[in-house]
Amino acid sequence: MKALILVGGYGTRLRPLTLSVPKPLVEFCNKPTLLHQVEALVQAGVDHVVLAVSYMSDVLEKEMRIQEQRLGIRISLSHEKEPLGTAGPLALARDLLCDDNEPFFVLNSDVICDFPFQEMLQFHRNHGNQGTIVVTRVEEPSKYGVVVFEAEGGRIQRFVEKPQVFVSNKINAGMYIFNPSMLQRIQLRPTSIEKEIFPVMAEEGQLYAMELQGFWMDIGQPKDFLTGMCMYLQSLRQHAPDRLCTGPGFLGNVLVDPSARIGENCSIGPNVTLGAGVVVEDGVRVRRCTVLKGARLRSHSWLDSCIVGWNSSVGQWVRMENVTVLGEDVIVNDELYLNGANVLPHKSITDSVAEPRIIM
Amino acid sequence: MLKAVILIGGPQKGTRFRPLSFEVPKPLFPVAGVPMLQHHIEACAKVPNMKEILLIGFYQPNEELTRFLFTSQQEFKITIRYLQEYAALGTGGGLYHFRDQILSGGPQAFFVMNADVCSEFPLPEMLAFHKEHGDPSSLVILGTTANRKQSLNYGCIVENEETNEVLHYVEKPSTFVSDIINCGIYLFTPDIFQHIAGVFQKNQQDILLEEPANGWHRAAAIRLEQDIFTALAGQGKLYVYKTLSFWSQIKSAGSAIYASRLYLNRYHITHPERLACNQEGGPKISGTVYIHPTANIDPSAVLGPNVSIGTGVTIGAGVRVRESIILHGATLQDHCCVLNCIVGWDSTIGKWARVEGTPSDPNPNDPYAKIDSETLFRDSKLTPSITILGCNVTIPSEVIILNSIVLPHKDLNRSFKNQIIL
Ligand SMILES: Nc1nc2c(ncn2[C@@H]2O[C@H](COP(=O)(O)OP(=O)(O)OP(=O)(O)O)[C@@H](O)[C@H]2O)c(=O)[nH]1
Ligand SMILES: Nc1nc2c(ncn2[C@@H]2O[C@H](COP(=O)(O)OP(=O)(O)OP(=O)(O)O)[C@@H](O)[C@H]2O)c(=O)[nH]1
Ligand SMILES: [Mg+2]
Ligand SMILES: [Mg+2]
Numbered sequence: 002m003k004a005l006i007l008v009g010g011y012g013t014r015l016r017p018l019t020l021s022v023p024k025p026l027v028e029f030c031n032k033p034t035l036l037h038q039v040e041a042l043v044q045a046g047v048d049h050v051v052l053a054v055s056y057m058s059d060v061l062e063k064e065m066r067i068q069e070q071r072l073g074i075r076i077s078l079s080h081e082k083e084p085l086g087t088a089g090p091l092a093l094a095r096d097l098l099c100d101d102n103e104p105f106f107v108l109n110s111d112v113i114c115d116f117p118f119q120e121m122l123q124f125h126r127n128h129g130n131q132g133t134i135v136v137t138r139v140e141e142p143s144k145y146g147v148v149v150f151e152a153e154g155g156r157i158q159r160f161v162e163k164p165q166v167f168v169s170n171k172i173n174a175g176m177y178i179f180n181p182s183m184l185q186r187i188q189l190r191p192t193s194i195e196k197e198i199f200p201v202m203a204e205e206g207q208l209y210a211m212e213l214q215g216f217w218m219d220i221g222q223p224k225d226f227l228t229g230m231c232m233y234l235q236s237l238r239q240h241a242p243d244r245l246c247t248g249p250g251f252l253g254n255v256l257v258d259p260s261a262r263i264g265e266n267c268s269i270g271p272n273v274t275l276g277a278g279v280v281v282e283d284g285v286r287v288r289r290c291t292v293l294k295g296a297r298l299r300s301h302s303w304l305d306s307c308i309v310g311w312n313s314s315v316g317q318w319v320r321m322e323n324v325t326v327l328g329e330d331v332i333v334n335d336e337l338y339l340n341g342a343n344v345l346p347h348k349s350i351t352d353s354v355a356e357p358r359i360i361m
Numbered sequence: 362m363l364k365a366v367i368l369i370g371g372p373q374k375g376t377r378f379r380p381l382s383f384e385v386p387k388p389l390f391p392v393a394g395v396p397m398l399q400h401h402i403e404a405c406a407k408v409p410n411m412k413e414i415l416l417i418g419f420y421q422p423n424e425e426l427t428r429f430l431f432t433s434q435q436e437f438k439i440t441i442r443y444l445q446e447y448a449a450l451g452t453g454g455g456l457y458h459f460r461d462q463i464l465s466g467g468p469q470a471f472f473v474m475n476a477d478v479c480s481e482f483p484l485p486e487m488l489a490f491h492k493e494h495g496d497p498s499s500l501v502i503l504g505t506t507a508n509r510k511q512s513l514n515y516g517c518i519v520e521n522e523e524t525n526e527v528l529h530y531v532e533k534p535s536t537f538v539s540d541i542i543n544c545g546i547y548l549f550t551p552d553i554f555q556h557i558a559g560v561f562q563k564n565q566q567d568i569l570l571e572e573p574a575n576g577w578h579r580a581a582a583i584r585l586e587q588d589i590f591t592a593l594a595g596q597g598k599l600y601v602y603k604t605l606s607f608w609s610q611i612k613s614a615g616s617a618i619y620a621s622r623l624y625l626n627r628y629h630i631t632h633p634e635r636l637a638c639n640q641e642g643g644p645k646i647s648g649t650v651y652i653h654p655t656a657n658i659d660p661s662a663v664l665g666p667n668v669s670i671g672t673g674v675t676i677g678a679g680v681r682v683r684e685s686i687i688l689h690g691a692t693l694q695d696h697c698c699v700l701n702c703i704v705g706w707d708s709t710i711g712k713w714a715r716v717e718g719t720p721s722d723p724n725p726n727d728p729y730a731k732i733d734s735e736t737l738f739r740d741s742k743l744t745p746s747i748t749i750l751g752c753n754v755t756i757p758s759e760v761i762i763l764n765s766i767v768l769p770h771k772d773l774n775r776s777f778k779n780q781i782i783l
Contacts, residue, residue: 317681
């Protein structure tokens with residue numbers, strides 16, 4: 002079986018991280034986002050993954066060759082000359098997707114959840130129509146485009162952008178499964194699958210909604226990245242508690258790479274991920290943070306709701322909070338206060354940032 | 362024989378020093394580890410022939426003041442007395458009211474100083490200058506150079522550059538007059554009382570012409586600056602001795618931290634024993650730090666520069682303190698970070714909390730710049746200043762308190778920024 006993953010965006014909202022690493026390779030809970038999806042696809046029986054990319058990335062290409070070996074599957078990169086949106090890439094990869102007559106998955110690369118690929122396939126085969134999209138429940142439907150569908154069977158009736166009156170609290174979760182016949186609907190030009198393709202399919206009764214159980218998050222921006230991390234760690238607590246750290250100094254759900262080192266009298270958690278080779282010195286307090294590979298938190302620093310970029314260093318008695326994001330190789334001098342700072346890579350910070358802003 | 366008078370004001374003065382002046386009279390607030398006044402007293406006690414120090418003010422006699430007088434007399438082996446005005450008589454009125462006390466024993470001259478200044482107190486130099494300038498009855502003002510803009514906040518002096526005679530004196534002018542300013546430290550001779558007497562008599566006559574309010578005549582305050590110096594300028598009576606040594610006013614709490622720094626740096630010469638050093642088993646000291654011997658400090662704490670730690674203070678593991686005054690009985694719990702703050706008596710700061718202020722130091726690139734003792738608000742917004750915790754304030758763990766003033770006995774339960782917390 003095949004799957005196409007849309008990885009073509011520039012990931013501008015996840016800057017400054019995506020200035021150093023393509024978004025699909027940014028580690029989410031110590032594993033590149035893309036691998037969370039690819040591994041789950043392989044589990045569901047997918048043996049050929051097509052990555053739809055609109056920029057050239059040697060790093061991505063190299064990493065995928067490694068993963069092909071490791072997972073024993075085929076990974077193809079389908080390059081666009083110009084960004085083709087969320088539907089156009091399917092037309093470009095038509096030949097790869099159509100060489101058998103099996104249904105294929107399409108994924109938005111930014112979503113994280115307990116991927117329900119087996120159930121999708123089952124559900125899709127049961128209704129027997131062209132497409133299935135996964136929907137998830139949200140608290141404030143007025144912020145999204147919602148999906149209105151029949152409670153019985155799931156046939157989609159219509160899509161409503163940012164509804165002002167309540168019509169549904171289910172939104173498109175960015176995971177689809179289609180029959181190859183669906184590809185006839187798409188031309189090789191920039192097209193939005195959500196706006197131009199789905200409404201027509203729904204009208205023709207060819208599109209069905211499957212409700213997702215459990216957590217879901219679009220982690221395409223820092224705030225949601227952190228919220229998604231909390232959800233993912235909680236799901237680990239339920240399904241694989243051994244992978245979380247426990248013991249004195251740890252609070253709640255904490256995921257630590259075995260190569261990370263933690264000093265004395267620290268208080269870590271809840272909801273913290275420490276990447277490979279991370280060094281946490283003595284007396285550090287961290288909660289609700291992702292600390293990426295090779296970063297160092299110097300003694301007595303205090304961090305809440307931050308992403309610390311690769312190989313960055315946070316000085317002694319630094320306080321960082323409110324979705325402060327440090328790009329790669331940033332140095333924060335001792336005793337500073339960063340409130341919602343967005344710091345571009347390779348920067349050395351010498352003054353406090355009292356109010357949220359971007360540090361070029 | 363010589364004497365010295367220190368004008369200590371009273372409870373209605375020093376409002377810019379609130380909320381700290383609620384707990385202790387401002388002249389007794391610790392600067393570089395000792396009460397503000399002690400720096401004056403030490404300087405006076407060192408002057409040969411100094412017989413007596415008189416504190417004049419309108420505070421009710423109180424325990425702190427009494428205790429301070431008692432311990433200072435013992436320590437400096439000199440008589441120190443407090444003379445209480447029945448009302449605020451002004452910087453000249455109090456002197457005049459107690460002229461008999463000042464003149465008893467027949468001093469040839471006496472120093473007069475404002476309590477709220479920080480200085481190297483070049484008193485011997487002023488005495489030497491006095492001998493060489495004018496006649497034996499002339500008066501000397503200690504002056505220093507300010508920048509043009511800031512000079513407007515002080516008493517401004519125009520001198521004859523050859524003789525150092527004061528030709529013109531104006532208090533806090535609205536336009537630029539001179540960059541030589543009055544330091545609030547004077548050397549007077551008994552002659553001063555003739556000059557004050559003139560003003561006093563005139564005031565009395567004016568008062569008699571007025572209707573008494575509620576049967577009382579108000580006490581007319583006499584201000585040395587506006588009423589005396591302005592009149593004496595250009596009369597061949599008043600001279601200015603200009604010093605290059607450090608000097609600052611202590612009006613706001615922020616200026617107390619700045620004054621502490623000046624005195625702590627001076628301790629290298631005057632009191633090296635008061636400066637903490639790096640020792641086996643002690644905290645890490647960076648720059649000038651005063652630690653009271655009764656304070657209990659974890660060896661993993663890092664203190665300085667410009668930190669003063671009072672009696673019985675407890676400082677936990679991994680605590681960082683810089684540019685701050687920690688008053689007696691306060692507790693700083695593990696890993697907290699305290700920058701540019703005054704932490705009030707018996708206050709507690711929780712683990713990993715950050716309590717931080719913004720210093721208002723003079724421009725370091727202008728040798729004549731002074732500290733601005735701004736008012737609290739500018740454009741109806743609180744100007745960022747040092748953070749002050751009143752006495753017995755509790756700051757919970759892990760919060761940040763930034764540029765805020767917390768009034769006494771508050772238990773905070775969250776972070777605060779740029780606020781006065783009543
Ligand atoms: N191949 C391809 N994928 C795209 C294109 N535009 C968006 N995507 C992918 O579609 C998904 C949803 O896109 P967005 O949520 O806008 O994310 P993004 O464009 O990567 O990031 P932003 O710059 O922050 O908008 C992501 O997985 C993107 O990688 C495109 O033109 N071509
Ligand atoms: N004994 C006594 N001392 C006074 C009186 N008024 C002021 N002082 C003290 O004299 C010194 C100078 O006080 P002020 O003249 O009010 O202050 P300043 O230096 O001119 O500064 P501003 O407050 O800005 O006017 C301070 O140490 C006061 O405590 C008074 O009426 N009686
Ligand atoms: Mg986009
Ligand atoms: Mg005055």
